[in-house]
Amino acid sequence: MPELPEVETIKRQLQKRLRGETILDVKVFFEKIIFSVSDSTFIKDLKKQRVQEISRRGKYLIFKLTDYYMLVHLRMSGKFLIKEKDSINQKHEHIHFIFNNFILAYHDVRKFGRIYLVKDPSIILDKLGIEPLSEKFTLLEFKKILKGTKSIKAFLLDQSEIAGLGNIYVDEALFLAKIAPKRLISAIYDDEAALLHHAIIKVLKKGIDNMGTSLGKGKSNYKNIESLGKNQNELLVFNRENEPCINCKNPIKKIRVAQRGTHYCPFCQK
DNA sequence: AGTGGCCCCTGGCGGC
DNA sequence: TGCCGCCAGGGGCCAC
Numbered sequence: 201m202p203e204l205p206e207v208e209t210i211k212r213q214l215q216k217r218l219r220g221e222t223i224l225d226v227k228v229f230f231e232k233i234i235f236s237v238s239d240s241t242f243i244k245d246l247k248k249q250r251v252q253e254i255s256r257r258g259k260y261l262i263f264k265l266t267d268y269y270m271l272v273h274l275r276m277s278g279k280f281l282i283k284e285k286d287s288i289n290q291k292h293e294h295i296h297f298i299f300n301n302f303i304l305a306y307h308d309v310r311k312f313g314r315i316y317l318v319k320d321p322s323i324i325l326d327k328l329g330i331e332p333l334s335e336k337f338t339l340l341e342f343k344k345i346l347k348g349t350k351s352i353k354a355f356l357l358d359q360s361e362i363a364g365l366g367n368i369y370v371d372e373a374l375f376l377a378k379i380a381p382k383r384l385i386s387a388i389y390d391d392e393a394a395l396l397h398h399a400i401i402k403v404l405k406k407g408i409d410n411m412g413t414s415l416g417k418g419k420s421n422y423k424n425i426e427s428l429g430k431n432q433n434e435l436l437v438f439n440r441e442n443e444p445c446i447n448c449k450n451p452i453k454k455i456r457v458a459q460r461g462t463h464y465c466p467f468c469q470k
Numbered sequence: 471a472g473t474g475g476c477c478c479c480t481g482g483c484g485g486c
Numbered sequence: 487t488g489c490c491g492c493c494a495g496g497g498g499c500c501a502c
Contacts, residue, residue, distance in 0.1 A: 206495080275495090277481095308479095312496065312497080349471070357496090359497080366496070369495095413495075418480090420482090
């Protein structure tokens with residue numbers, strides 16, 4: 201579920217609530233969420249750790265602690281909840297981080313999320329490509345990495361190329377750039393690359409301004425710490441199959457590209 | 471190198 | 487109402 205704008209929103213909220221707070225205890229209810237250490241080590245090492253800083257790289261949340269880094273990837277349905285002290289764990293809450301005045305609960309319906317506890321985060325984060333909202337993501341740099349023989353959609357979803365884009369924002373960016381998702385990278389012109397570069401930054405910034413995209417109605421729906429996002433109300437193609445294209449009024453089509461449901465306008469995107 | 475298939479899970483929805 | 491198959495915002499692995 202969560203892509204860069206959703207993770208960024210959660211990061212900002214966690215930063216406000218957790219910075220400077222100390223983990224007093226940890227309770228693990230489903231240990232398969234924890235990677236890189238055993239659950240007993242995880243609990244032992246986290247006790248007395250103070251949260252110094254929370255940041256983001258791609259779709260990873262990075263908790264900088266006194267002696268460790270805790271990296272969290274929410275995958276499809278992971279989320280964090282702030283609960284009252286001494287409240288019991290509800291269904292789908294797999295880990296409780298107990299602080300002085302509240303509990304931070306990791307909730308994940310589909311259980312795909314991963315939490316790593318490491319001394320050196322580079323082992324995991326070095327695999328990620330460029331950060332699309334950083335100053336390094338220039339048009340020149342984008343053109344430099346835009347190579348290979350795959351489809352443009354598969355390229356944009358590849359976290360080792362650009363870190364943080366997911367299915368929603370890729371479809372939205374390709375629509376803005378008027379490029380069909382199946383188009384091969386080798387067939388993209390310079391002026392289109394410039395449009396796409398601009399579109400990627402635009403859709404991500406809008407997503408953050410709207411505090412993320414909340415689709416669907418179920419318990420696995422994206423929710424930041426405080427509320428649902430608002431970006432679902434402003435999507436141009438994603439989740440709009442058969443609805444009219446905002447440019448040409450022809451129906452938006454849904455096809456399969458790179459094993460993902462893909463929304464686009466066959467008339468506007470060539 | 472790139473793609474497609476399958477897997478990790480649970481739940482919601484549409485069709486019958 | 488119930489059952490069944492399909493779908494889902496992510497990503498790792500494996501065979502071709």
